[in-house]
Amino acid sequence: MEQLVHQIEAYRQEVAAFEATSPDAVEEFRIKYLGTKGIVKAIMGEMRNVPNERKKEFGQVLNDFKLVVEAKYETLKENNANLQTSDSKLIDWSLPGDPVPVGTRHPLNIVRNQIVSIFKRLGFAVAEGPEIEDDWHNFGAMNLPEDHPARDMQDTFYINQNPSWLLRTHTSSVQARVMETQKPPIRVICPGRVYRNETISARAHCFFHQVEGLYIDENVSFADLKQTLYFFVQEMFGKDVKVRFRPSYFPFTEPSAEMDISCLICGGDGCNICKHTGWVEILGSGMVHPNVLENFGIDSNKYTGFAFGMGVERITQLKYQVNDLRLYSQNDVRFLKQFTGVV
Numbered sequence: 001m002e003q004l005v006h007q008i009e010a011y012r013q014e015v016a017a018f019e020a021t022s023p024d025a026v027e028e029f030r031i032k033y034l035g036t037k038g039i040v041k042a043i044m045g046e047m048r049n050v051p052n053e054r055k056k057e058f059g060q061v062l063n064d065f066k067l068v069v070e071a072k073y074e075t076l077k078e079n080n081a082n083l084q085t086s087d088s089k090l091i092d093w094s095l096p097g098d099p100v101p102v103g104t105r106h107p108l109n110i111v112r113n114q115i116v117s118i119f120k121r122l123g124f125a126v127a128e129g130p131e132i133e134d135d136w137h138n139f140g141a142m143n144l145p146e147d148h149p150a151r152d153m154q155d156t157f158y159i160n161q162n163p164s165w166l167l168r169t170h171t172s173s174v175q176a177r178v179m180e181t182q183k184p185p186i187r188v189i190c191p192g193r194v195y196r197n198e199t200i201s202a203r204a205h206c207f208f209h210q211v212e213g214l215y216i217d218e219n220v221s222f223a224d225l226k227q228t229l230y231f232f233v234q235e236m237f238g239k240d241v242k243v244r245f246r247p248s249y250f251p252f253t254e255p256s257a258e259m260d261i262s263c264l265i266c267g268g269d270g271c272n273i274c275k276h277t278g279w280v281e282i283l284g285s286g287m288v289h290p291n292v293l294e295n296f297g298i299d300s301n302k303y304t305g306f307a308f309g310m311g312v313e314r315i316t317q318l319k320y321q322v323n324d325l326r327l328y329s330q331n332d333v334r335f336l337k338q339f340t341g342v343v
């Protein structure tokens with residue numbers, strides 16, 4: 001017992017002299033004295049060897065020691081926290097912060113979102129589909145049988161591994177997938193990336209973006225087509241823009257028409273963009289061919305529909321007067337950050 005009391009006295013001195021200059025040292029102190037295998041616990045274990053009549057006296061010595069250790073631990077902790085605060089005083093708060101640059105939306109996405117939101121207001125839903133397609137959804141179902149010369153209108157990338165797969169050349173393939181799974185009335189727009197094997201230049205690229213639309217119901221007429229597209233153009237480019245329809249040919253629509261708008265760049269006087277005609281073509285359209293409807297079991301005597309497809313790059317070019325298509329995919333921040341539309 002006497003020996004134990006001496007031992008505790010020695011520990012007391014050790015504790016008093018302990019100094020910590022880092023959080024690690026404080027933790028070491030805690031483990032050494034207060035841990036489950038620490039000194040305080042070990043001395044408590046000695047209690048059973050103390051004769052009964054001296055247990056109370058020893059208990060007090062032990063308790064005292066424990067309080068001293070705990071108080072010391074608190075002081076060490078506090079001092080250390082102070083140390084950290086004084087460290088942080090070394091930071092110069094007046095220095096400029098690390099800048100976090102704010103990004104901007106890609107111009108094609110800004111314009112795509114604008115197109116989508118205009119058609120949404122007319123009740124069109126958005127439909128999306130795969131970029132790697134099969135021949136049927138891209139061509140066959142769209143009334144382009146194999147060997148049909150109109151397939152040459154869209155130079156297609158085929159996939160070596162399986163030539164009946166291809167990179168979709170238009171998002172009409174998504175319309176096919178919608179007709180396959182939904183019954184009329186159908187009113188969808190299909191935004192997405194499409195691919196065509198063209199030599200890259202200022203006016204052509206091997207991929208571009210489209211928004212195509214499809215409306216099928218009873219009594220849908222060419223007048224509905226014209227009015228819908230006219231509404232779209234006015235919302236997109238303003239009330240002063242004029243439109244004209246030119247007869248055209250697409251295998252999946254009959255009759256078909258291309259729609260031009262008066263050139264926004266030169267106001268109709270003639271410039272490079274409108275090839276000095278005062279008009280620029282912005283989309284293809286037409287009444288859905290009965291064969292296409294029948295391909296999906298839609299009764300072409302009961303239902304009619306119109307479809308249209310436009311290139312987002314072309315609309316963006318007119319909106320922002322960008323005259324080189326390649327800029328859209330070169331990822332040059334100096335170009336991209338000029339577009340601050342929020343949509």
Ligand code: PHE
Nearest residue numbers: 170250284285286307308309
């Ligand atoms: N799919 C046609 C194209 O990519 C566009 C189009 C869609 C034309 C719908 C008419 C009707 O060229």
